[in-house]
Amino acid sequence: MDLSTLARGKKLVHLDLKGAPPRISYLHELIHLFADLGANGILVEYEDMFPYEKELKILQSKVHPPYSREEIISFQEIAHSRGLEIIPLVQTFGHLEFVLKHSTFGNLREVHNCLGTLNPHSKKGVALVLEMLHQVMEVHPKSTALHIGADEVYLLGEGEQSKEWLSIPGHSIHKLFLSHITTVTKGIRKSYPNLSVIMWDDMLRSMSSDTIKDSGLVGLVQPMLWDYSPVLDVDNSIMLMEKYSSAGLSQQWAASSFKGSTTVHTCVTSTQRHVDNHLQWLKVAAGLSPDVELQGIALTGWQRYDHLSVLCELMPLGLQSLASCLQTLLHGGFTQDAQNKVMEALGTGTTEVGDIARLPQETSRSYAGMKLAEVVVQLTAMLESEELRYFDSSVYVRGWFSPYHREKKIINPLFAEQIQKDAKTFLEAVEFKVKEIRQEMGLLYPDSTVEEWISQHVTPVLKPLQNVLMDVYTALEDMGMYNSDSAQSGS
Structure with missing residues (x-):
């Protein structure tokens, strides 16, 4: 044939x-x-x-x-x-x-x-x-x-x-x-x-x-x-x-x-x-x-x-x-x-959707949904990054906020600030992309689909990082070191 x-x-x-x-x-x-x-x-x-x-x-x-x-x-x-x-x-x-x-x-x-x-x-x-x-x-x-x-x-x-x-x-x-x-x-x-x-x-x-x-x-x-x-x-x-x-x-x-x-x-x-x-x-x-x-x-x-x-x-x-x-x-x-x-x-200028985020900004978007595809690619890269995946193994968390420290609710306040800074910076960047996702996806899909996608693909990935932030806050509070600047932020 x-x-x-x-x-x-x-x-x-x-x-x-x-x-x-x-x-x-x-x-x-x-x-x-x-x-x-x-x-x-x-x-x-x-x-x-x-x-x-x-x-x-x-x-x-x-x-x-x-x-x-x-x-x-x-x-x-x-x-x-x-x-x-x-x-x-x-x-x-x-x-x-x-x-x-x-x-x-x-x-x-x-x-x-x-x-x-x-x-x-x-x-x-x-x-x-x-x-x-x-x-x-x-x-x-x-x-x-x-x-x-x-x-x-x-x-x-x-x-x-x-x-x-x-x-x-x-x-x-x-x-x-x-x-x-x-x-x-x-x-x-x-x-x-x-x-x-x-x-x-x-x-x-x-x-x-x-x-x-x-x-x-x-x-x-x-x-x-x-x-x-x-x-x-x-x-x-x-x-x-x-x-x-x-x-x-x-x-x-x-x-x-x-x-x-x-x-x-x-x-x-x-x-x-x-x-x-x-x-x-x-x-x-x-x-x-x-x-x-x-x-x-x-x-x-x-x-x-x-x-x-x-x-x-x-x-x-x-x-x-x-x-x-x-x-x-x-x-x-x-x-x-x-x-x-x-x-x-x-x-x-490419046949791989994973490459579109790297295309020149002047590249024309000639089909509905390309902007959504671009933002999903960017967000997925962030959620799969070593920075997030191995956050628990970073030098500050592993060295000064191990499971032992988290259980005993103790932490060096100087390193707590560094952990909080790193986590918040990442979460704020993700939140910015999530807002773009909501806007672009909402144009093409029902709101219920937008919420489902975020709940399934974003929320569970960020949960461990948010847990670390919460435990840092709890430890600082327990040590009497908590102040308003140490509050948790997240997406």
Whole structure:
């Protein structure tokens, strides 16, 4: 298969809205930007930002208002005007934390302490996911495809009903998984006979070709093989896709990553890491037989690892990576021409977001969010600096305010002044950046997202330093040395 396969196919940008949902005005800007950067589709994962109705209204986010139906329709109209296909993604088996966390649906969990996995034996559970799918598709009448998730179905088979079902000869975890997916996809086909259904592939990987073929899934789903590693195993990926094809699932998708797959708490995206992932995917595409009908690739941009984890890289931090990955697909490599296209499209002199803080001040900021990206990069560097990380090991703290001194509440006042000075200087610099973050992030995201990001990525990092300051104050006070100039300050 030619290197240009992925360039010719669909290039979907994954929009993960289960964290840091953009203000609708910023969402509109992003749609135009995705089109400008070379995408021709958007894979939209709404989760609790969809305006579910009736008995499903409980699924709506309580942290910030979900998008209205009118806003979702306007979002689609802009996308279609730019030639972008919209494919909704609704989880139907695993990663249902945003549904099963509610006590109302707690009895539909496979295992009580696992909020993500649906009990596949529950008719109410199947009816629930089909109603979710129906409400979403009702607002996406022009969509020709739907993604039903189905990845990482943790602890499947551990529930009491599943254990009983698995005790029957001939039954297996594989068949249990396939049975639920077949039931859901047939339910979709009944209401939407012409709709293409896509699913994540990871639960299929350990199955034999015959097991998949005998499940009844053939003709119902298109697997999307996901791998976000910069050292993706090309041969293994080709082998998996050929296996799916031999099982009858010839129409397939690839899924890469442009952000949100480095660590659960990463704030600054590495372009090169994600470009390397796409270079590996180009090798996979080149090695496939003609039997595999590769439909395209989804460039995932996770905003959380799951519904209950912390926020990872915000969209403005991932746009240079996204542009670079799309251009890598279009050029067949991360060529100089591809890099020039990225810098031209975004108005930057670099393809790495981590470098933008070092750009000349006169560099034009041509995309919304670049100022936010710049300040996040600067703040992250401060929070990861040796000055903060090893503050407890500095000569003054280690020498004159050890754990022993802190416990006994004793300190040499002269060195206390130095510790306070160093700590306050750092905290004031951080506070200045935090104010910039609040201002810039508030333009693009709800206030609740701003507070969440700061609470998750700034507050816990500063806590040890603030504790040292508080202990210094307590020791000075206990020694009768405290005065107003020794008061603690912090962000």
